[in-house]
Amino acid sequence: MASKLFEAKKLCAFYGSTQVLFDVDFSIHTGKITTILGANGAGKTTTLRALCQTVRTTGSITLNAGARDVQLVGESTDAIVRMGVAHVPDGRGTFTALSVEDNLKLGAYVRSDKAEVARDMDKAYSRFPRLAERRHQQAGTLSGGEQQMLAISRALMLRPKLLLLDEPSFGLAPLIVAEIFRIMRQINAEDGVSMLLVEQNASLALGLAHHAYLLETGYVALSGPAEQIKSDESVRRAYLGY
Numbered sequence: 063m064a065s066k067l068f069e070a071k072k073l074c075a076f077y078g079s080t081q082v083l084f085d086v087d088f089s090i091h092t093g094k095i096t097t098i099l100g101a102n103g104a105g106k107t108t109t110l111r112a113l114c115q116t117v118r119t120t121g122s123i124t125l126n127a128g129a130r131d132v133q134l135v136g137e138s139t140d141a142i143v144r145m146g147v148a149h150v151p152d153g154r155g156t157f158t159a160l161s162v163e164d165n166l167k168l169g170a171y172v173r174s175d176k177a178e179v180a181r182d183m184d185k186a187y188s189r190f191p192r193l194a195e196r197r198h199q200q201a202g203t204l205s206g207g208e209q210q211m212l213a214i215s216r217a218l219m220l221r222p223k224l225l226l227l228d229e230p231s232f233g234l235a236p237l238i239v240a241e242i243f244r245i246m247r248q249i250n251a252e253d254g255v256s257m258l259l260v261e262q263n264a265s266l267a268l269g270l271a272h273h274a275y276l277l278e279t280g281y282v283a284l285s286g287p288a289e290q291i292k293s294d295e296s297v298r299r300a301y302l303g304y
């Protein structure tokens with residue numbers, strides 16, 4: 063059994079005085095893909111924001127960092143990035159005025175191992191040859207699919223312990239989505255990168271993830287191995303709508 067990398071307990075999140083997460087508990091295991099599913103407004107994006115501490119949060123999120131545990135609630139977002147949490151936000155979060163290459167370089171801004179950074183950049187280009195062909199192109203002029211590939215590659219340049227992905231399938235054609243999900247699986251299997259994937263497309267996410275949580279209006283309605291949830295017809299009908 064893989065060890066717990068992150069553990070959230072009684073996590074609550076607020077926008078001003080409005081509470082949108084209510085005592086959410088979840089764990090992310092080392093080397094595994096965890097998915098958070100739910101309808102519009104369930105609190106999926108907010109859960110990722112809570113991990114990065116870009117939303118007001120109470121409760122606890124513990125990073126199991128080897129010899130010691132680190133509490134993320136109350137930490138700065140910059141410190142959390144330096145601990146190895148990379149975020150691919152909804153809307154992708156590339157720097158549209160910069161070239162593909164400069165976006166990748168920015169993704170490695172906290173690293174000083176230049177040779178390894180260059181190696182990781184080559185790896186990004188070999189994973190996504192479309193990015194290699196467009197390395198000097200302005201990111202804002204890329205197609206939606208290419209921007210998603212760049213956003214994922216930029217986040218990986220951190221060599222993250224955890225990759226947070228917010229609806230990577232959003233607005234993309236099925237063939238591009240299939241390619242991106244195939245490569246996400248490869249990144250997890252080959253490099254052991256742990257992922258927390260937020261998706262509205264439950265079928266797609268359950269096909270990739272090891273473990274799933276279902277959020278309903280800020281509460282965890284159910285959780286379990288992705289395979290089990292996928293094969294439970296009543297759960298699928300009641301909660302996932304397919």
Ligand code: ATP
Nearest residue numbers: 077080082100101102103104105106107108109262
């Ligand atoms: P979607 O799939 O539509 O993106 P979601 O599950 O990711 O939904 P969140 O974006 O986390 O849901 O939103 C949860 C709740 O918090 C919603 O009711 C939303 O209106 C509210 N909310 C989100 N962002 C803000 C904000 N910046 N200010 C105020 N309320 C917000």
